[in-house]
Amino acid sequence: MNKELLWRLLHLYPFQATKNYFGSTSTNQTDMIDNVVATRTEDEIYKYCHGHFGLTKKHVYLFDDKKSALNIPATLNHMFTETTTSGAVTSYFIIARAWFTLGVITPYRNEDFWFPWPMKVDISPDGIVLEFTILERKIDYYLPSGVELIKTKQNVDEDFVLEELKLNNGIVWTPKDLHKGVKALWKDDTIDALQANYKKSKSSSVETMDSSFTLKKAYPDLYNEIVKGEITKTNFCFLKDKQLYSPRFVVEPKAGKIAFPLFSDSLNLNQNVIEKILKEN
């Protein structure tokens, strides 16, 4: 992988964690990554990325489908994979390549842009868990000065990866419904909502809490109404045992999706949230 791609890869990981791991003394992220890319091998960087994948911002998809092994399609254009087994879980860590087509000026032209994309697939008797690192949205950050970005198209995105894994492995992709687990944690005040999207019989509603307020505590009657029906995308925070979990996360229960849009402070916090919800599911 060329140095530019290694740079973009490391930029997906939290500054302090990368700095501590590689023993950098740089005080800003740009200089730190420059130094790591210049002085470390690809294998050293991949090892860091694999071992610290738990810290990245993520979209997590949970499925009921069962597989005993996974074929990684060549269309992911991956530059690194590692398979590990722990108990009944087989994990496939993959650094794929996300391909963007950028419309830039001046003059107007289309340019291909590649972004290393860490992801992980866990297969077990309970189903499949697919974790995608959330990529940087502001691609223009990576463009040279003087180049202005006016259009972005992501050709290799999450839907593409799901489709390719489906075609290469005969998976149907059945989202794991998380309503039971989420509502159980909400009921016993382990979590509470910062913003709730929910269905009424004839409309959809959203309730956004002001900072320092949570929905069930502030509006118990509204909470009782919401949990009678389908919850759509809802932002939650942990109220109990906060040190064990990512403090805030987003759930779309019917889609089997959990998002962690913030960097994690330690390796297992996101995984603990997933396991806590599944335990009650």
Added chain:
Amino acid sequence: MSVFSNLINNKMRIVEYTDPNHIYVENIRSFFNLNASVAKWLCEVAVKNNFLEKHYEYRCPIDDSVIYRTEDLSKITPELICQNCELNEEDKFSYNVEDLKPHPFYKIRK
């Protein structure tokens, strides 16, 4: 009599739905059926006479939720973050405080 009882019921409803820790000028305006500038003046008089405390809140420009509250505008962090916009992966979720307008609200002084 029914006009009077309707009036009382309307007033009681306003009181019931008004949080004594978050009184906006609009709550006073609608309770006393005043125009906005008179209601604002009344709130300021209540502050001067120690019935109410004046506070300020900053709202997210995207979802209008309150992202910060303070009694003292001179002691405020320079950057404010809307946690829901951050969780919703909005392109913008942090703001310089000088780019946002503080909205006054009042609390009943205990």
